[in-house]
Amino acid sequence: MRTRRSATGTPVLLLAAFGVAIAQTIVLAALTPFARALGTTAAGAGWLLTAFMLASAVATPVAGRLGDLFGHRRVLVTGLALLLAGSVTAAAGTELGSYAAVLTGRVLQGLSGGVLPCAFGLARRYVPAERLSGVVAALSAMVGVGGALGMVVAGPLADAAGPAALFWLTAVPAVLALAGAARLPAPPGSRAGRVDLAGAVLLAGTLSALLPAVSQGRTWGWTSPGIIALSAAAVALAAAFGLVERRVAAPLVDLRLLVGPRLLATNAATLMVSVGMFAAVTLLPLFAQTPTALGYGFGLSPALTGLLMAPVAVCTLLATPLAARLSAGLGARAAFRAGAVLAACALGGLGLLHGHLAEVLVWCALLGLAYGLAFASLGGLVVGAVGQEQTGAATGVNTVLRTVGGAFGSVVAVALVTASAGGPARPPAESGYTGAFLVAGAFALCAAAVAAPRGGVSARPSGDGPGTA
Numbered sequence: 001m002r003t004r005r006s007a008t009g010t011p012v013l014l015l016a017a018f019g020v021a022i023a024q025t026i027v028l029a030a031l032t033p034f035a036r037a038l039g040t041t042a043a044g045a046g047w048l049l050t051a052f053m054l055a056s057a058v059a060t061p062v063a064g065r066l067g068d069l070f071g072h073r074r075v076l077v078t079g080l081a082l083l084l085a086g087s088v089t090a091a092a093g094t095e096l097g098s099y100a101a102v103l104t105g106r107v108l109q110g111l112s113g114g115v116l117p118c119a120f121g122l123a124r125r126y127v128p129a130e131r132l133s134g135v136v137a138a139l140s141a142m143v144g145v146g147g148a149l150g151m152v153v154a155g156p157l158a159d160a161a162g163p164a165a166l167f168w169l170t171a172v173p174a175v176l177a178l179a180g181a182a183r184l185p186a187p188p189g190s191r192a193g194r195v196d197l198a199g200a201v202l203l204a205g206t207l208s209a210l211l212p213a214v215s216q217g218r219t220w221g222w223t224s225p226g227i228i229a230l231s232a233a234a235v236a237l238a239a240a241f242g243l244v245e246r247r248v249a250a251p252l253v254d255l256r257l258l259v260g261p262r263l264l265a266t267n268a269a270t271l272m273v274s275v276g277m278f279a280a281v282t283l284l285p286l287f288a289q290t291p292t293a294l295g296y297g298f299g300l301s302p303a304l305t306g307l308l309m310a311p312v313a314v315c316t317l318l319a320t321p322l323a324a325r326l327s328a329g330l331g332a333r334a335a336f337r338a339g340a341v342l343a344a345c346a347l348g349g350l351g352l353l354h355g356h357l358a359e360v361l362v363w364c365a366l367l368g369l370a371y372g373l374a375f376a377s378l379g380g381l382v383v384g385a386v387g388q389e390q391t392g393a394a395t396g397v398n399t400v401l402r403t404v405g406g407a408f409g410s411v412v413a414v415a416l417v418t419a420s421a422g423g424p425a426r427p428p429a430e431s432g433y434t435g436a437f438l439v440a441g442a443f444a445l446c447a448a449a450v451a452a453p454r455g456g457v458s459a460r461p462s463g464d465g466p467g468t469a
Contacts, residue, residue, distance in 0.1 A: 009126050010135055012180035013119040016076060017139050019083055019173030020116060021146025023109045024052055026166045029154040029285050029302055029309075033163045038099040048106050050407075054211045055110025057403045058204045063114020064121075064396025065252050066195065072121035075114055077181050083112035084174035091167035105167065112174075113403070116143070117396035120379060122184070132383075134324040137335075140379035141320035143402070144371040148313035151281060155302030199252035202241035207400075209234035214407050253397055263394065266381045267401050269447040273340050273374050274405025276444035279413035279436065280347055280367060284309060286417065287354070287433050296430040298357055308357075311365035319372025326373070332380035333451050339373030340448035344441045346370055351437030370444075375402075381451075413440060 027034060027048045035045040059079075067075040086108030093101025119139055127135045157165050213230035220226050245251040256263070288305045290297025300308060319339075326335035346366040353359050382398045413436045420432025 009122065009180075009184050010138075012177055012184065013123055013135075014138055014142055015173050015180065016080055016115050016177040017119050017142035018146040019080070019170065019177055020056075020112050021143045022150040022173065023083060023087070023112070023170040024049075024056070025147045025150035025281070026154055026170055027052075027106075028281070029151050029306055030158040030163055030166060032302070033158045034094070034102075037094055037163050038097060038102060040099050044099065047103060050211065051103055051106040052110035053403050053407055054208060055107045056113030057207045057211060057400050059111040060113040060117060060399045060403070061203060061253050061396040062200050064117030064394075064399075067114075067118040067121050069195065072118035072125075073181065073184050076118040076122065077178065079112040079115035079118065080174050080178045080181060082108050083115070084171055084178065086110075086112070087167045087171035087174060091164045091171070094162075094164035094167060109170065113399065114396070116399050117394075120383060120395040124383060134321075134328070136379040136383055137324040137327055137376040138320055141316065141323065141372050141376035144316040144368075144375045145313060145320070148281070148309065148316050148368065148371065151285070152306045152309045152313050155304070155306035159301070159303045196245070196248050196250060196252035198244050199241060199248065202237055202244060203252060206234055206237040206241055207404075209237060211404070211407050214404075214411050263382070265450050266378070267398060269336065269340070269451045270378055270398055270401045271405040272443045272447035272450070273336075273343065274402045275409035275412065276343055276347060276440040276442075276447065277367075277371055277374070277409065278406035279409035279440035279443070280343075280350070281309075281312070282410040282413045283417070283433060283436055283440070284350075284360075284364070286414075288360070290427075294427055294430075296354070296433070298360075308360065309364065311361055312368040312371065315365045315368025316372040319369045320376050322369075323373045323376035327377055327380050332377040332384065335373050335377035336381060336451050337448045339370045339375070339377065340444050340451065342366055342370035343374060343444035344448070347437050347441030347444060351434045351441065354433070354437075374447075409440065409443070412436075 027045075031045040031048070034048060035041060038045070063075050063079060086105045088105070089108060090102045090105025093099075093103075093105055116139075120136065123132065123135050123139060153169070154166055157169065209230045213227050213234060242255065245253055245255055259267075285302075285305050287296075288298050288300045288308050289302070290299065292299045298308075323335045323339070326338065346363045349363045349366070350360065354363075378398065379395065382394050416436040416439060417428045417432040420429040420435070421427060
């Protein structure tokens with residue numbers, strides 16, 4: 001029975017994860033066309049990315065917990081419906097030139113982030129034990145593949161068909177995955193439990209303060225009253241969240257999933273490698289589009305920049321089966337460390353050897369391999385460290401850390417480049433990119449050093465309780 005369900009359900013889960021991942025980055029290489037189409041500033045267009053990340057960070061742990069309690073399939077279908085609704089809203093808003101509608105659509109798309117932990121929960125229930133490691137690795141890799149492909153296709157598609165076409169594109173995997181999810185086996189029932197509403201509100205407040213503080217610090221000024229107020233609010237709300245979660249009987253996030261002995265190192269490594277990886281994908285388009293008159297860069301258009309990123313997407317996809325083999329043979333920890341070390345090498349190369357387009361293409365390919373190995377193995381590290389009843393919550397927490405790390409990495413990278421300009425009206429110096437790439441590489445190297453001491457997907461518990469579908 002599990003083999004048959006796996007054969008029909010695995011492609012649906014992979015497509016669902018891919019759809020959420022491509023929606024996250026689909027605007028990254030086309031922020032300038034969006035700013036023109038919506039009549040907003042560059043900072044306003046940047047909120048199209050920030051809004052998604054914020055909504056996703058809030059929704060992911062909540063959805064993971066709801067899936068653990070009441071059934072992962074129900075929450076997965078809800079998330080895909082939100083992805084579809086958000087895609088249609090954002091596409092229509094772009095056609096009408098309505099910034100508010102597009103921003104609303106991006107928030108709805110971001111709420112689909114809860115699809116990812118529920119996909120892990122469904123895989124753990126229905127995939128046979130001998131295939132689980134490979135499926136978990138593939139699900140994790142879809143985050144990298146979808147994210148990289150979003151950056152590749154955004155520029156050429158926006159140039160050819162307009163920015164609204166990007167959101168119509170994200171609607172396609174949502175429709176297909178919804179159709180497939182409707183054919184998944186119905187959940188056998190609900191597990192008794194309560195949703196920690198106080199924890200959900202405090203977590204939403206913490207992330208709603210933290211992510212804008214991180215993402216908007218450069219625009220508003222790191223010492224501005226707004227950033228200081230947001231930072232103070234984030235600290236206070238996080239402290240209140242920790243107190244509540246330690247006292248309630250059924251917490252939204254079991255803090256042992258964040259700082260427990262088996263997950264602390266994995267979560268720390270996740271945060272660090274996400275900083276490095278997202279810093280890289282933020283820097284590459286900026287560097288590639290820098291006019292050659294400045295003595296560096298290639299002066300590429302958004303469409304050609306997308307093609308420059310193609311090796312990242314292709315090699316991320318190629319790394320997925322390699323990550324599964326390494327995880328099965330040597331453990332997920334070894335696969336993760338290999339990816340993190342490769343990322344450090346690629347980022348160091350981008351920092352020191354970027355004078356020719358061929359060099360950058362080589363480093364992009366190596367970065368794609370690193371991306372695939374590292375993120376494909378993270379799912380195995382997390383799933384192998386917790387019981388089945390905690391799969392959704394644990395992978396949700398880990399996904400939030402990827403989002404927060406990505407936001408922080410993007411901001412740090414841009415801040416380092418901007419600081420090299422020597423003035424608000426002057427272009428960045430090449431040394432700014434060199435330093436930013438090297439700092440990103442240092443984060444990746446630190447991730448390899450602190451990776452969890454053990455990895456791999458544990459055998460499925462013999463008793464699959466209700467409510468896990």
